[in-house]
Amino acid sequence: MFQHSFILRLGHTSRLMVFLFICFITVTTCPPSMAETYEHPSDVDMNFRQNIVVEKPTVRVDSNSTADHSKFEELKQPFSSGPEVTKTCLKCHTEAGHQFMKNIHWTWNYKNEKTGQLLGKKHLVNNFCTNARGNEGMCAQCHAGYGWKDETFDFTNQDNIDCIVCHDRSGTYYKTPPTEGNATCSIMFEGKQPIQWSEVAQSVGLPVRENCGGCHFYGGGGDGVKHGDLDSSLIHPDKKLDVHMDEAGLNFSCNSCHVSDKHIWEGSRYDVVAKDTKGTGKPGQRRDVATCESCHGLQPHPNDSLSNIKLNNHIDRIACQTCHIPTIARGGVATMTDWDWRTAGKTKNGEGYKEKEYTQGDGEHRATYKSIKGDFKYAENLVPHYGWFNGQMIYTTIDTKFDPSKGVVDINSYVGSATDGKSRIWPFKQMHTVMPYDKGNNTLVYMHLWGEDENAYWGNYDFGNAIKAGMEKNNLPYSGEYDFVDTYSYWPITHMVAPKEDALTCNECHVKDGRMTDLKGFYMPGRDSNYWLDLLGIIAIITTLLAVIAHGLIRVVMNRKRD
Amino acid sequence: MSQRYIMIFTRFERFWHWSQMLLIMILLFTGFGIHGFHQLLDFQSAVELHTLCAISLLVLWIFAIFWHLTTGTWRHYVPTTDGLWKVAQFYAFGIFKGERHPYHKAYWRKHNPLQAISYLALKLFLFPVIWISGILYLLYPLWATTSAEQLVWVAIIHTAVAFAILLFVIIHIYLLSTGHSFKEHVMPMINGFDKVELSSEEEAYLEKDEPGNIR
Known part of the structure; x- marks a missing residue:
């Protein structure tokens, strides 16, 4: 089934011949039961990362690399496994292994210093598939390493790091679960094309959206399931969907904002900077945060109109995201x-x-x-x-x-x-x-x-x-x-x-039944008013109007009497 | 003693009155819109218009205060109890019996005692409270640490005074009808001339030195 989907995703007429050929081979060589599984269409609810094999890899606009890895002799060898590639990477990138081993993508472990809570996928229970712990044979397909099946996995062996999953730029690399699982599930991984290790290794570059998205777009068990603001529509987004990642415009990759230093990057939801009070920092200063303010500053709206000044007055209480992300799951993925x-x-x-x-x-x-x-x-x-x-x-x-x-x-x-x-x-x-x-x-x-x-x-x-x-x-x-x-x-x-x-x-928001209806503990014009003051005010107005009308009527009546 | 039409509302005073009227009307309309009483204007336009009118009115008031002080017109608003009771009684009873208004405008006293005290209260109490609370409201991010209690009080005071000003407007407009005709009551604020009781000295002075201000 995945050969099928893979070819469709490559989907150009030039590939038609390959497709037909593979179909022919499949039908003639596979046992009937297996041929049956090929009839299943590609399933966005069961991505398991195979489908990140993208039709059109995105192009990074901000790469300023001085190296072309396809010209490296070391990478022009017939690798047969991931760890072999990693070993070769680490020959030049001598510190990358140790650096990455501190990264949560490797440790799956995070201790919140403020609450003392032990977090990370190693420990947490969520309300999707509930727990990665104990299910690493499946879940660790999104671990940036090779072969985490159970507690015997060696977290100290840097050869186990999967460099390629983040750095592949060929769009052909994929990961399957470390173990096959029950027969009910194992059919999902049949029929994948073998990974062309050498080709993949030579393609490496800085991560782009589909690298990070390979896991983060599919959290919770399928495309867009978990987050709502992260799904496969962000691989080739237009400006409407995301003003920064817009492929025809700024074309940001994830780490344009999630800046990294020695393989540790910013912007974890385990420790959110909910209110950035430093803004862009000093001239030329690099700020290691993923906040909007770190680029847009603390007065993000130009102070050229009353409304803009008023909007700038909002930023100490309203996150940028609240107004600038009007709805989520906007890209056609639910x-x-x-x-x-x-x-x-x-x-x-x-x-x-x-x-x-x-x-x-x-x-x-x-x-x-x-x-x-x-x-x-x-x-x-x-x-x-x-x-x-x-x-x-x-x-x-x-x-x-x-x-x-x-x-x-x-x-x-x-x-x-x-x-x-x-x-x-x-x-x-x-x-x-x-x-x-x-x-x-x-x-x-x-x-x-x-x-x-x-x-x-x-x-x-x-x-x-x-x-x-x-x-x-x-x-x-x-x-x-x-x-x-x-x-x-x-x-x-x-x-x-x-x-x-x-x-x-x-x-x-500034209406009686707007988006902020349920939020308490503050006064918002348009939404809030003092009930008694309003009642008193309206009574006073009505009483005055009635008194004035009565006064006028008496005058009219009395005048007529006199006439 | 004779009654003559003389210029009692000079050009600036009329400009001040009518532009203030217009601004207060817009402020009431947009203000109660912001408050949530109506949705005839979207919130952003309402806030922009409200703020713009408020700033304009503040500027106008600065000029008006200067004008009152330098021309001595402030004297018209000095409160007095002399005749106050009679005027109140007139509006409560006498007006129904067809009695004449007990107050006669004088050259240096164009408001009756009830008017004077009402306008003085408006200028010394309601207006300052609404603009101080309004400025605090507009600039609250500069002084308030949260938008909780501190803002609630500013909003309550601002709204309460807005209600009071609306009450004033209603009564003020109604009282225009209590003369011989609505038009007769409005005209002085349009052409500036109103019937005023003049002493012979005043009359002589005006006719000689300010012939344009007496008809």
Whole structure:
């Protein structure tokens, strides 16, 4: 099936012959059962990164490299594996390995110094596929390394670093999950073209959108699922979709903003700069932040009109993103808003299945039900959720106890208020999921989703066994009883910045029932008023009008009497 | 003693009155729009127009204050209780019985005591409060640390005074109808001339030295 999609994506007439040839080979050489799998169309809900093989690799405009890697003799050798390529890279880039080993893309581990919480994919539970931990055989396809299957992975061996996934500029590199998983899932990776290591190694350059996007556009299990402001439409965006990444215009790559220093880059959502008070910094100074202000300054609107001055007065309370990202999922790719794990596990004739009832803007059909995951809802052109945010997130981690009777559990909650002086109103994508939890201990659970064994949920559809195995594998207490709990997660929105003419107008917020209706603790003209003052004022006006009319009427009547 | 039409509202005073009228009308309209009472103007246009008119009115007031002080016209607003009660009684009772207005305009006293005290209150209390609260509102990012309580009070005071000014406008317009005719009451503010009781000395002075100001 992926040969099929791969060729279609290359999709020019000149490739037709290759396509026909491969079809011929496929049909004549493959056993019938395998030929059947080729009939599946490419599935945006199951990308697993193969589909990042892009039709037209983007071009970086800001590269100022003095080297052409295709001319390096060292790279003109028949590599047979990733680590071999890495070894060669590190011969010249002597420090890159050690530098990168401190990067969260390698460690999947982040300690928030302010809250003391242990975060990162190694630890967190989210409300999509819930946990990468224990499912590395699948999830570590997005680890920037080679072969993280389980706890035996060697994080100290720099040859395990995958340089290419970020630096490939040929558009042909791909990653599959480190392990095959259950038979139900393993069919997804069949039939890939082998990677042309030498060709890929010679193509390397600075990362472009499809490199980062290969993982970040597909978070949560499919295109645009997780973030809403990050999806494959940003590979070739127009100005309407993103004013900075606009391919015909500024054509920013991700690290135009997410600037890096020694392979560590800025702009992590684990530690958000919610209010940048330094702006562009001193002349010539480089600021290692990914904030809007670091380029646009602290008075981003020209002070040439009353409205612009007023807009500049907003920036201490309103994040740039709030007005300049009017809606998310604008590029024709939907984002998931609702996931119900309770309905997972239904089968037809003993087989898992999926329903694709949602058609998104670009015409692709999205799964609204999958046996392995449950029911989904999607949204496009979604108005974000808004909240006061000081940059700090508090996570419900695997060891956090909560009270399910107190309503929805926040997987992560943003901290901030109208009065702390550090917060601004930020847009978020709110994700609602009904997901399993440990009913006895009132904690979230690690599920064993992926594996070749009989406990893996994906293949066996038994929550009880999957949770038990997932918790045992990590030496975590499990009461033996699970139930489902409503959860929210909040994803700060900062991409898909619209052109200024599409920014929000004042009326979107400064009205009674506008976008900020739910935000409390501050006074906003147009939205707020003092009830008693208004009542008193209106009564006074009406009374005065009535008195004046009465006074006038009496005069008229009395005058007539006298006449 | 004779009643003559003399110039009591000079050109500047009329300009001041009517431009102030226009600005206050726009300010009330845009202000209550910003407040959320109507959506006839979008918020941005309303704020722009409101601010522009407010600044214009402030400039106008600066000129008007200067004018009042240098021409001595401020004396017209000196409050007095002399005859105040009679005027109040007239509006409460006498007017219905067809009585004559108890006050007769004088050369140096063009407002009746009730008018004088109302205008004085407007100028010394309502106007200063609305422009101080308005300036604080406009410039609150410069002094307020949050848009919570501090801004609430500024907004409440500003709105309360706006209501009071609207009340003044309503009564002010209504009172124009209490003379012989609405037109007769408005004309002095258009051509400047109104019927005023003059002493013979005043009359003689005007006829000799300011013949253009007496008809």
